Amino acid sequence: MKIEVDKNGFYGKFGGAYIPEMLYPNIEELKEKYLGIIEDEDFKKKFSELLRDYVGRPTPLYFAARLSEKYKAKIYLKREDLCHTGAHKVNNTIGQILLAQKLGKKRIIAETGAGQHGVATATVCALMGMECTVYMGEVDMERQKPNVERMKLLGATVVPATSGSKTLKDATNEAMRQWINNPVDTHYIIGSVVGPHPYPEMVARFQSVISEEIKIQLKEKEGRENPDIVIACVGGGSNAAGAFYHYYNSPDVRLVAAEAAGLGISSGKSAATTVLGKLGILHGSRTLLMQTEDGQVVEPHSISAGLDYPGIGPVHAHLFDVGRGEFVAVEDKDAMKAGVELSKLEGIIPAIESAHAIHALNQIKYGPDDVIVINLSGRGDKDLETYIKWGEY
Ligand SMILES: *Cc1c(COP(=O)(O)O)cnc(C)c1O
Secondary structure (H helix, E strand, O other), X not given: OOOOOOOOOEEOOEEOXXXXXXXXXXXXXXXXXXXXXXXXXXXXXXXXXXXXXXXXXXXXXXXXXXXXXXXXXEEEEEEHHHOHHHEOXXXXXXXXXXXXXXXXXXXXXXXXXXXXXHHHHHHHHHHHOOEEEEEEEHHHHHHOHHHHHHHHHOOOEEEEEXXXXXXXXXXXXXXXXXXXXXXXXXXXXXXXXXXXXXXXXXXXXXXXXXXXXXXXXXXXXXXXXXXXXXXXXXXXXXXXXXXXXXXXXXXXXXXXXXXXXXXXXXXXXXXXXXXXXXXXXXXXXXXXXXXXXXOOEOOOOOOOHHHOOOEOOHHHHHHHHOOXXXXXXXXXXXXXXXXXXXXXXXXOOEOHHXXXXXXXXXXXXXXXXXXXXXXXXXXXXXXXXXXXXXXOO
């Protein structure tokens, strides 16, 4: 079965655009125009120039000798941690700001939970001299002060969302409301492969540069484009979608997705959507999400802010549903151990999100000749406080 999006934005049973009528004009405009714009030669040239000169791509594919020795396989790390701003998120925000310019938009809005997507958005708005407003839950603003200050330093306006639980979903509601009120001049930058069609596929395409580069780099190093296994962590799923994209339809490549099990699958404090989630509608798409019996979204938990999301993007729900993806749930404590381990074995302090992908090595089977690529989605600088509180290193 071919993994691809259909014209209505579905991957199998998942996806689509379940939006209030007021948002139709915005979504219709994007749906009609996005492919034409991003496949245009001028766009492609600008996008790849910025990825090279501003983001620092291609990011290295690094053979991790000591990690390989320990786990008895040939392990490569795709170094998204070396991207400007410290993670893969900027690949998408660069793509979307160029798209917004082509659409003639003047203002950018975004929502952010932990602030990482807000920072990546504020960064590209500064780069392009565009007005930027980021909506963020009031509680999250308190918890993530350094990122709030980064956004301000970059020239963005950060607006607190004060309704509900004052976290990500409330910020998303606020951003949607603003978008409905300003459809003509405003582009809404979504930060993962979530939201109504065409966002999931559009974001995946911008992130697909990750697997495009892996193919070329692995060919140089191993004489073949396809590894045996690709591993990536999944919050909404954008870094994983990027790392899997050019391998979706290569059945010889195993696709392993690491979700956050938080304090444990049955603890009531986790974000392991494929284990605990059911079919529902979240942020405008039909997907798997964690919900109560009567359909209320459950507050997720993960020690890593980037994986602290109650759903997964529709493409991942589909990969899970048809058995193309192998999903593992990694607990907080195991991710922390893996983060410390990578720091000591390779001199690379990973983002705690990425440490979930490293720990997946302990939760899957493979052989000594297997070539494994782990997508190291981000660096650990932002997580130093969490490492210090954890204390065991
Ligand atoms: C935001 C983030 C993630 C999770 O987002 P995805 O869309 O699932 O990739 C993972 N790693 C890092 C470093 C992040 O900042």
